[in-house]
Amino acid sequence: LHGRIRIRRFLQLMKHVLIILGAIFLLITIICIQLVRASSHRIPKRTHKDLVEGGVVSMCSPAFNRILPPASGERPLIIIITPTHARPTRLADMIRFAQTLMHIHDIVWLVIEDGDALSDPVYRIIRRTQRAYCYFGVKRNRALPLRGWTARDFALKFLRKRFAEFSNRAIVYFADDDNTYDIRLFDMFIRKVKTVGVWAVGIVAQRPVEAPRVNNDSVVDGWLTDYAPKREWAIDMAGFALNLNIILQRKNANFIDCKVSSPEPCLLSRLNLTKQDLQPFGHADYPRDILVWHTKSSHLIKKGLMKRSYGYLIE
Amino acid sequence: LHGRIRIRRFLQLMKHVLIILGAIFLLITIICIQLVRASSHRIPKRTHKDLVEGGVVSMCSPAFNRILPPASGERPLIIIITPTHARPTRLADMIRFAQTLMHIHDIVWLVIEDGDALSDPVYRIIRRTQRAYCYFGVKRNRALPLRGWTARDFALKFLRKRFAEFSNRAIVYFADDDNTYDIRLFDMFIRKVKTVGVWAVGIVAQRPVEAPRVNNDSVVDGWLTDYAPKREWAIDMAGFALNLNIILQRKNANFIDCKVSSPEPCLLSRLNLTKQDLQPFGHADYPRDILVWHTKSSHLIKKGLMKRSYGYLIE
Numbered sequence: 153l154h155g156r157i158r159i160r161r162f163l164q165l166m167k168h169v170l171i172i173l174g175a176i177f178l179l180i181t182i183i184c185i186q187l188v189r190a191s192s193h194r195i196p197k198r199t200h201k202d203l204v205e206g207g208v209v210s211m212c213s214p215a216f217n218r219i220l221p222p223a224s225g226e227r228p229l230i231i232i233i234t235p236t237h238a239r240p241t242r243l244a245d246m247i248r249f250a251q252t253l254m255h256i257h258d259i260v261w262l263v264i265e266d267g268d269a270l271s272d273p274v275y276r277i278i279r280r281t282q283r284a285y286c287y288f289g290v291k292r293n294r295a296l297p298l299r300g301w302t303a304r305d306f307a308l309k310f311l312r313k314r315f316a317e318f319s320n321r322a323i324v325y326f327a328d329d330d331n332t333y334d335i336r337l338f339d340m341f342i343r344k345v346k347t348v349g350v351w352a353v354g355i356v357a358q359r360p361v362e363a364p365r366v367n368n369d370s371v372v373d374g375w376l377t378d379y380a381p382k383r384e385w386a387i388d389m390a391g392f393a394l395n396l397n398i399i400l401q402r403k404n405a406n407f408i409d410c411k412v413s414s415p416e417p418c419l420l421s422r423l424n425l426t427k428q429d430l431q432p433f434g435h436a437d438y439p440r441d442i443l444v445w446h447t448k449s450s451h452l453i454k455k456g457l458m459k460r461s462y463g464y465l466i467e
Numbered sequence: 468l469h470g471r472i473r474i475r476r477f478l479q480l481m482k483h484v485l486i487i488l489g490a491i492f493l494l495i496t497i498i499c500i501q502l503v504r505a506s507s508h509r510i511p512k513r514t515h516k517d518l519v520e521g522g523v524v525s526m527c528s529p530a531f532n533r534i535l536p537p538a539s540g541e542r543p544l545i546i547i548i549t550p551t552h553a554r555p556t557r558l559a560d561m562i563r564f565a566q567t568l569m570h571i572h573d574i575v576w577l578v579i580e581d582g583d584a585l586s587d588p589v590y591r592i593i594r595r596t597q598r599a600y601c602y603f604g605v606k607r608n609r610a611l612p613l614r615g616w617t618a619r620d621f622a623l624k625f626l627r628k629r630f631a632e633f634s635n636r637a638i639v640y641f642a643d644d645d646n647t648y649d650i651r652l653f654d655m656f657i658r659k660v661k662t663v664g665v666w667a668v669g670i671v672a673q674r675p676v677e678a679p680r681v682n683n684d685s686v687v688d689g690w691l692t693d694y695a696p697k698r699e700w701a702i703d704m705a706g707f708a709l710n711l712n713i714i715l716q717r718k719n720a721n722f723i724d725c726k727v728s729s730p731e732p733c734l735l736s737r738l739n740l741t742k743q744d745l746q747p748f749g750h751a752d753y754p755r756d757i758l759v760w761h762t763k764s765s766h767l768i769k770k771g772l773m774k775r776s777y778g779y780l781i782e
Contacts, residue, residue: 240670247648332563355555452671457674461675464675464678
């Protein structure tokens with residue numbers, strides 16, 4: 153009998169021990185999850201020295217470092233490349249663009265500063281989007297005609313290394329911070345690009361609109377513009393997006409080797425593209441809405457007054 | 468026995484009838500709900516002739532017509548008043564502003580067109596926000612110095628009729644379509660306004676920033692600006708919001724009776740306000756972020772080329 157009681161007591165004890173152990177295990181798990189979460193809110197400062205040449209600083213979100221190629225059933229990723237530089241209207245322009253991107257999911261935002269110093273107000277705007285991002289500072293290549301070229305050339309190199317495994321599961325769009333984007337542009341046009349997508353851009357080249365001209369077979373055979381419409385590429389950077397695959401396959405395409413022309417025909421001709429490769433969007437819609445506008449903010453500030461900012465942040 | 472069988476059969480029948488009736492009732496209920504839903508998507512064209520003087524056209528969302536004063540535990544409503552007029556950059560400006568408002572809840576957007584013809588592209592932009600809105604066309608009062616005055620004066624009259632029962636449960640903000648709004652402005656500043664809230668505005672009056680000057684007792688005692696800082700109201704329309712109560716109480720305040728000065732001091736002085744009534748926001752924050760910018764889009768279009776729009780929508 154004593155033996156049985158002992159066994160019973162032992163089992164009772166074991167039961168309590170197991171319950172306590174279980175509770176402790178649960179507690180540790182919860183604490184671990186909280187710790188992991190808390191640490192993922194910290195923004196790691198790291199330089200992508202392994203990915204790109206020297207002279208580049210970068211701040212990437214934890215979400216960026218976790219990004220993997222989408223499976224074939226999933227929506228492809230949109231990689232947005234934004235060259236930017238300090239100017240009085242920059243923070244306002246970046247706020248508007250960031251708030252536009254906050255409506256779009258499954259995107260990566262690569263912001264490339266003109267110079268190797270990152271701007272803290274810009275960084276905070278980017279971070280508030282809660283999107284996957286990298287903010288780079290890239291020293292300008294003075295041999296290139298305009299400042300945006302260095303940034304876009306850096307972006308092509310970075311894409312070929314960081315997104316090498318993404319094949320056709322991502323689309324690349326060069327998006328300036330002062331343009332106006334209708335949020336429908338991203339999922340109705342860009343997300344569907346299999347090769348090169350093209351569409352109308354409003355208020356560009358001192359004209360109300362420039363757009364691809366589409367023939368009855370839905371093939372682009374020219375450009376709707378009265379300014380040199382016979383040009384091979386009468387298109388603004390905001391008017392096209394590229395399937396990543398095209399950039400990965402044409403490894404030599406860059407913004408360096410054709411310094412004389414504007415950047416759009418430079419890139420598109422070096423990618424070995426013809427108008428027949430283009431996918432036109434929006435030309436058959438009714439009404440014919442423009443979904444991206446090449447807007448510019450006026451610099452309304454009198455010279456010599458830039459320093460009167462009373463501790464408020466302005467660039 | 469026969470009787471019992473009959474009763475049983477009758478009960479059986481009644482069971483079936485009840486099931487069928489139940490099913491039909493359920494079906495009708497579902498159809499009714501669907502019909503009500505479908506009808507609520509239709510936008511009723513109606514003129515607020517009962518609310519305002521003649522010569523006004525309006526399109527209001529069903530959500531607008533359902534709006535009631537928030538209970539005291541609920542967040543107050545923000546009423547946003549936007550005068551607008553056709554110009555080449557208008558659609559782009561409206562797209563950006565509409566997409567900003569799509570981040571904010573518990574708002575009503577009153578858009579007032581300069582003239583009695585409504586713009587269909589603008590209407591579609593407003594409708595896509597899925598916010599409660601009214602889009603008005605109000606014929607300009609040529610006696611007033613600038614076109615925005617007619618719209619804002621109309622808005623004051625409309626507020627005093629449609630929102631008469633809202634007491635202090637709404638805040639009124641005059642927001643131009645080309646300004647830049649950080650989404651934090653709405654819930655961190657405007658929503659908390661008990662009397663008159665004031666804050667910094669970026670890129671205004673040809674200066675990087677104008678802001679209220681706040682003394683150690685957190686009272687506004689002047690203005691941070693080097694352009695006539697001794698003015699009673701050195702503030703832009705974007706830099707303040709009013710608790711609805713103030714507009715309801717001061718029934719005579721309008722934009723008509725002081726034609727010479729700019730609209731901000733006109734309204735604020737006619738509302739019988741002093742600087743001591745002001746609630747300053749953002750002055751003690753670190754960093755001192757600007758949450759609203761008086762941006763302007765450049766009109767980059769060459770004269771005579773406005774008609775080259777190839778069927779795409781531009782104004």
